[in-house]
Amino acid sequence: MSANLKVERLRKVFSTGKAAIDDVSFSVPAGDIVVLLGPSGCGKTTTLRCVAGLEHPTSGEISIGPDVVSAPERGILVPPRQRNLGMVFQSYAVWPHMTVHQNVAYPLKTRGTPRGERNGKVADALELVGLSDYASRPVTQLSGGQMQRVALARSLVYQPQILLLDEPLSNLDAKLRLRLRDDLRKIIKKTGVTALYVTHDQAEAVVLGDRIGVMRDGKLLQMAPADELYNRPADLFVASFTGASNLVEGRVMAREGDFGQVDAKSGEKMSVWLPAGVQPGEAVKVAIRPENVRLGTNGAAEPNTFRARVSGTRYQGTQTVYELAMLGATIDALELGTRVRFPIGGEIDVVLPPVQCWAYPAQQTIESE
């Protein structure tokens, strides 16, 4: 039923000459959920639409299970309706002139499923998404969240090999988004379908995805499970996009295995994690997440302990962001809790754990084009 999806060296060049997707390769094992994450215009939706067959790639190969569905160089282009996949659109795309039942039954009708079997499957799908009581309603009477559930039922009712989801939650309000986000993963996992999910929302990606692929300017930068993405970002863009907002400039002085020593511009020495390929003598930017900055020491002498002055605080209710003047820069540190522990102007010791300080070549940038 559910099949693995394989995308190899996919390229899509628009008529303007700009490459929307540039040499993207990845695969999704059967039953897994992979999320493509990136800012708008990074090519994630185009990639998804190429898999759906709604967009025609320029080159590269896409296969679903054993079948190659798209290989322009070999003249293979299977139309969407023959790819046996389900798709959920950002705008829901439920048909307003039909009832909930008619919407969900539509794909079965096009497949010529006999009425009895069809009704059973529609009922099952509606139960799966929690809309059993709404079958006879016109979809126009539903809320946005319910419409998206109809769209989900419609795309699952024929047990497709692959489920594609194109920012399915971005048109919903914040509260509904959180609920449907959790439900979505449960429902997808229950059916066991292979899923490819596109979003620009990190939180969504982390909750939903077995693995997350970060894209930028048509390139897939890193595809990994969420914890790897957050603890070992492949480059400066991934680090910064996933929230490592503090940057300290410096130069690599020595390397020892995966770690090394960096001299910050202000003169202090830091122990940092070094990705493969970064050599002594290279100018680097050290990225640190605000959540990984530890305020105060536990007494023992730890590496990367620095003296910092609190230059400002941003109280956010359940957490506080401290602006720390240190290492010749302003470093944000985030601490959970409703109490502000350090006053502005005070001096404190700050620990930057070396495993959570990542040094990237300085020429890498954090903006997408």
Add this chain to the structure above:
Amino acid sequence: MAADAAVASGVESIAQQTATKAPGSRGLLGWLWSAGLMLTLAFLVLYPVAMLLLGALTNTNPVVDGFGVFDLSVQNFSEVLANPNVHAALINSLVACTGGTALAVIIGLTFSWVVVRTDTPGKGFIAAASMLPLFVPPLVAAVAWSILASPKTGLLNILLNTVGIEWRFNAYTMTGLIVIFGIYYAPYVYMFTASALRNMDPSLEEAAEVSGASAVRTMFTVTFPLIAPAILSGMLLSFIVMLGIYGIPAVLGTPGDIAVLTTYIFKLTAWSPPLYNTAAAVAIILMVVTGFLVWLQHKITSRRSYTTVAGKAFRPAQLKLGPWRYVTLALAIVYLLVVVVLPTLALIVAAFRRFLFIRDLASLFDMRQYGLLHFERLFANPLALRSIWNTMEVGLITAIVGGVVAFAIGYTINRTTLPMRKSIDVISTLPVAIPGLVIGVAYLWAWIGLPGGLYGTIWILALAFIARFMPDTVKALSTSLLQIHRELEEAAWICGKGLLGTIRSIVLPLARPGVIAAMTLLFILAIRELGSSLFLYTSNSMVMAVLLLDYYEGGNLGITAAFSIVQMILLAVLISVANLLSRGGSGDSSGVGRAG
């Protein structure tokens, strides 16, 4: 601190201003203004319609008896409803309009789909071609087609004869009427469906495709059902216009003795003695049917639209037609040929040829047969010159008076909180449901019996046109008024300008392109209007459209064609001026449309 003081006094004066009252709300002047507008509307719309109703309910002859005696009875209606001639006319009307509408839907829907959803080359050209028929006066189109496809002397039939084909075109049949209706009123369907297709979220179709539906199945189960309200709306509108049109059935129906409601009404008033009461009764039936259809169309258009807008900007997906895209292009070219090119050529041939009798193809290209004879004879007739002069005069009066009245109404409805503005809105929209011909009969009833009145002057024509095109003008002006942000006016009030001063210094300059466009539109509509002129002209107030029909009915196709060309050139010049003035604004074409 001088600056502070100035600010403080500024604030104070603002406070005073708001404390007195916002301009354009109530007060005695406001009441007077509203009452004035209501009186104007009553004079233009309500009184003639009331008189029409009265006429239908009595047997008084307004010319002979004046308005002394009123025997109210529904006898006219019961007679009319029992009259087999009325039945025949009604059935003919319904058949012609239904057939014409069906053809219009096929053509309009096809071209809107071709333009919005396919990769056919030259789509800009096709889009323009699909709208062009709106600018051909229906009377002129009908005349041209009678030159092309009359059974004996039609140019197309001469062509068929030369190539040895037995079959003949015949425009003087029900089929001919249906085809001419269908091809000239397809733009209504096109306008509605093209914009609906453009606004449709493409993912609705993509979802069907991903669900396993083929392109054809998607079209019939998703695309067309989704734009069904737009199709229905365009259908009803074209039906309404066909039902109220006089020129085409008068030209094509009369030779074959096919009477429709409009031609039948005119026939009643042309008998001697004229049956004004019966005409009024039939006109009211026509008005009721039209009113019902307009109401239905309004219901459909105001219902929540199916076309949902997605979160992100989209452009409609385009179907790659492959070699078929040249077929669709060819279809559009054929349409343009049939609707514009052939009729124009026919008019030119007929206008410049001494005798329309053409033995064979060689004779068609024999230059010795051509000359300015018909134009010379046309301009030698003082009535022709007078009709051109009258038409321009009527057009000018209609444009200026109608424009001013419509601006006053549009501003009152959209920009003030004056009393009675809801009623003003409703009454000014009322003429939408009254076919031009019915307005003509109503004005006839309203003024023919009053001695020394309007009847027989060009003013009655102008007033009838103002009433008839009031909804279109008010709507066009309201659109341009609504584009001026309210705060621009409020800023002027704050600066101390009064209401009139604000209108003069802020609203009028900003709305000027819209006002000028609306007035030009009125001018154009007025000079081509036939239906209501028929009942209101006298030899002193003869207008072009009526005289053109007279020439046609007198059997002189040469002069008719020459006069048609004169009228077309005049219109073309005016439309280009209008386009220049409104700088490519296309919002007004619907107005040209409804006038038929």
